[in-house]
Amino acid sequence: MRDIQLFQLALGLTPPWQVQDVEFDPEAGRLDVTLDFPAGSEFSCPECGREGCKAHDTTWKEWRHLNFFQHEAYLRAPVPRVRCPEHGVKQVEVPWARPGSGFTLLFEAFVLALVKEMPVAAVARLMGEYDTRLWRILHHYVEAGRRDADFSDVTRVGADETSAKRGQDYITLFADLEQARVLFATEGRDASTFGRFRLDLMAHGGRPEQIQELCMDMSGAYVRGAQMHFPLAEVVFDRFHVMKLVNDAVDQVRREEQKERPELAKSRYVWLKNPRNLTRRQREMLEELTPNSLGLKTARAYQMKLALQEFWELPPSLAEMFLKRWYFWVTHSRMRPMVRVAKTLKEHWDGLLHWFDARVSNGLLEGINSLVQAAKAKARGYRSTKNLITMVYLISGKLRFPLPT
DSSP states (O other): OOHHHHHHHHHTOOTTOEEEEEEEETTTTEEEEEEEOOTTOEEOOTTTOOSOEEEEEEEEEEEEEEEETTEEEEEEEEEEEEEETTTEEEEOOOTTSOTTOSBOHHHHHHHHHHHTTSOHHHHHHHHTSOHHHHHHHHHHHHHHHHHTOOOTTOOEEEEEEEEEETTTEEEEEEEETTTTEEEEEEEOSSTHHHHHHHHHHHHTTOOGGGOOEEEEOOOHHHHHHHHHHOTTSEEEEOHHHHHHHHHHHHHHHHHHHHTTOGGGTTOHHHHHSOGGGOOHHHHHHHHHHOOGGGOOHHHHHHHHHHHHHHHTTSOHHHHHHHHHHHHHHHHTSOOHHHHHHHHHHHHTHHHHHTHHHHOOOSHHHHHHHHHHHHHHHHHTSOSSHHHHHHHHHHHHSOOOOOOOO
16 A cells, blocks of 8 residues: 555545645654645535535645654645635635644644643643643633533532632632532632622523522632622532631640640641541540540640531531530630631521531532642643633533544
8 A cells, every 4th residue: 555545544534635745754753744635626615514615726734743653743735715605715624623723633632631641841842842832722622612511400519719829829610519520710719700600600501590509618708709699599618618617726726725735746637637537646645635634725626626527417407406505615615716716607607507408518629629739730830820720621621622532
């Protein structure tokens, strides 16, 4: 089989396109495949699909293709413009590349597969391309995938923040808790993020009044945003964020008490971990520090934390009574960090109790945040927030890309 016939079959070309020439430069490590079409060939109008349009003129274009062994491969072709009776002169779309791209569809599909597993900069080095060109590919397909996304069946949404850069630079993620996918990502962590999500939801066929639950942390900005833009949705406060607040309060008690009680030194994780996750040495330390005879405030705060953990396992009929007793116990403890957290929970009473009806949490978003931060760490940060948001959609958006495999 001649090389031209071989490449004709390998490229899967359909009439009128055919391989005209193949040139390999071993010194440059480059393969050039020239494509062409016979004189008098007819094409369809790219606007209306009308068949039988004759070529008006041509423009030579070039596309980077998948490597030929270890060598770079390029396709070259005279792309015709056709004259349509209705739309005038238009340039046709070639079947192996999208309009305006310098890469073939197969090359772009390979890039999309690689960037889910490794940093874009590393993929650029591997492919011998500028990373800015690869980011343009990613932005294009993410935007195209999101245009086709359907949010019409979304009823339960989780909202959480993740850091974009060092300092107070964040993005807010909104996720479909039923289908485990990121719906929307936007800069900031204030009430306006909910307004932007509302508009995006409607743009993809969703209805704000259809959202039954919004699961989030107890951020005042998030609560205001939910009430303003999703007034019919029940707000559910994420149990993991609640327990994190309590853990932080326990740790604050320990740090304050440690100044006068040196036996608390190096015991931080003893109080922060759940008992089943303690190492043998940590369990021994806990047994040494928890007797009532020692009178440690940290041990009392720890017991309050363990008691609140039981709250989530209670029957709904007992939940409010338990929470009232826990609140009374903590607010009379005279431990300021614990009192503060108890009063915070009191201000968000309904959202805590509604958990027993909704039974939703942001565990999914915590997992997504971990993936995003791991990708960010491997990439040593992203040049722009837009790039980070694009990566969030690639990793967790479950977008569909109409690309060859």
